[in-house]
Amino acid sequence: MKESIKTRVRITDTTLRDAHQSLWATRMRTDDILKIAEKIDDAGYYSLECWGGATFDVCMRFLRENPWERLRRIKKVCRKTPLQMLLRGQNLLGYKHYPDDIVDRFVALACENGMDIFRVFDALNDPRNLEQAIKSVKKYGGHAQGTISYTTSPVHTIPAYVALAKEQVSMGIDSLCIKDMAGILTPGAARELVGALVKALPDLPIQVHSHMTSGMAAAMYMAAVEAGAGCVDTAISTMSSFSSQPPTESMVAILESEGFDTGLDQAKLAEINAYFQGVKAKRQPASSAKVEPVDAGVLVHAIPGGMISNLRSQLAQQDALDRLPEVLAELPNTRADMGYPPLVTPTSQIVGVQSVLNVLSGKRYSMVTDETKRYAAGYYGRTPAPIEPKLRKKLMGDLKPITCRPADLLKPGLAAAAAELPPNTIKSEEDILSYALFPEVALGYFKWRKEGGPIPADEEEAKSVSAAPVQKQGGAPSQSGAAPSGAASAGKGVAVLAPLNGTFYRSDAPGKPQMAADGAQVKSGDAVCVVEAMKLFNPIKASASGKITFLVAHGAAVTKGQALATVE
Secondary structure, three states: OOOOOOEEOEEEEOHHHHHHHHHHOOOOOHHHHHHHHHHHHOOOOOEEEEEEOOHHHHHHHHHOOOHHHHHHHHHHHOOOOOEEEEEOHHHOOOOOOOOHHHHHHHHHHHHHOOOOEEEEOOOOOOHHHOHHHHHHHHHOOOEEEEEEEOOOEOOEOHHHHHHHHHHHHHHOOOEEEEEEOOOOOOHHHHHHHHHHHHHHOOOOOEEEEEOOOOOOHHHHHHHHHHHOOOEEEEEOHHHOOOOOOOEHHHHHHHHHHOOEEOOOOHHHHHHHHHHHHHHHHHHOOHHHHOOOOOOOOHHHHOOOHHHHHHHHHHHHHOOOHHHHHHHHHHHHHHHHHOOOOOOOOOHHHHHHHHHHHHHHOOOOOOOOOHHHHHHHHOOOOOOOOOOOHHHHHHHHOOOOOOOOOHHHHOOOOHHHHHHHOOOOOOOOHHHHHHHHHOHHHHHHHHHHHHHOOOOOOOHHHHHHHHOOOOOOOOOOOOOOOOOOOOHHHOOOOEEEEOOOOEEEEOOOOOOOOOOOOOOOEEOOOOEEEEEEEOOEEEEEEOOOOEEEEEOOOOOOEEOOOOEEEEEO
16 A cells, blocks of 8 residues: 655656657647647646757757757746756767867756756766766756766676765765666666665665657656656657557556656646647657657667657658668677677667668668767777777777767867867857867858748758858858769779669868879778768778869768769
């Protein structure tokens, strides 16, 4: 029989961030949020996850919105409920490590604009990659929530997770989240893990995050709460399940039937849900509507919810959606090769894209992204298990391995980012941070903003405006239509072909020198340009030795098999 005094279990709402990232490739707009924000603020949630993750990038890249303005506008309405964001530790919101000064200033501006709770995680569970972000959150008065990125492997054990939690407590975290990004945490394992954490750290509030991809998350939440977890993540029912979180309404009913109190009103939740049913009709991509409600395969491939929708989108961009089963079969093998990293951004992206390349190229690791090279060399942190030495050497290429905290190798970057921006580009310090995190994307957004371009009405229109060339070598805007058409322009010599659909760049980062000058002598196998595909940079090598002539303008969209240059 349950006690008459009910134990409160708090609920974090993920509808405004992770839910639409998992289901709609992050396509919810700020106006969609603001029309219902006041009612959500009144519902009694513990916190509202509304920023971070992929929202920042997508706001600029596809929606042509200012992510900082989104945060300010939500905070102006939501005064009762703390706002929460997902922060990728030293990676912030990107796919690489950023210098400490950029991390510190980003957190400062996020706090100034209204962010309250920062869920700070590292894809490799390397505590060194959490230090600066946690320090900055505490410095500027935010709530620092540490994170265990949960996965299973021969090296991921209960004692190892408890040790990781203790390290984060020593850094000053205010609470801890078990982040089950793929929905693979079973009820039994949750009971064991939460029980061990409560025993080792009895004063540390524990929150649990999961996805319904495997269908287990609601049952797992119940087991975790019974073991001592005090907060769980849910999404309003229309935005729940599949690869999103468990439905709020169902979870409230389950918890309250077991004698727990959530503080949420089902009538208010019904009103909120009715609103999102209307939004769904406008924002849900057609591809998401065809997704099976439960994917038991996640228990094998362990792809997180946000990555599932992006992986389908990325394969579709390569005209290879039919090869998804092959990629899902390849993923566990690639993950094992790379030391069993938890599959969460950016490692989910690195391992996922490398798996795609292993399938599309026809030969495993014949194409290796720059990010995979840096991962193998230690630039993302310590891998959970060592990479086999021979494979590691192949993946690293000419990079030298490192053992220090990766960010220790980075020079301060904020002033340099400001200096790289073309004159009359920025309107605020926030623009500098946006550029520092996503240079090409930010420049495209700034150009669109300056020229007063149209607001994309739907996903297809958003793709068309985001594909426009935005930058020449060295950071100056390029002229549309400057790129020759490709194979027909190859002329004499041996063609250097695009291996994927993507965006062509002459350098691997804005402001950096061209990898090969037009007319320069190159050797076969030299990296001469890059094609950005699936948000990662793929170095393209010369197919022969001789003089190289480029056929495509920096920043132009290219298709698989298109001639990028000739060597003769």
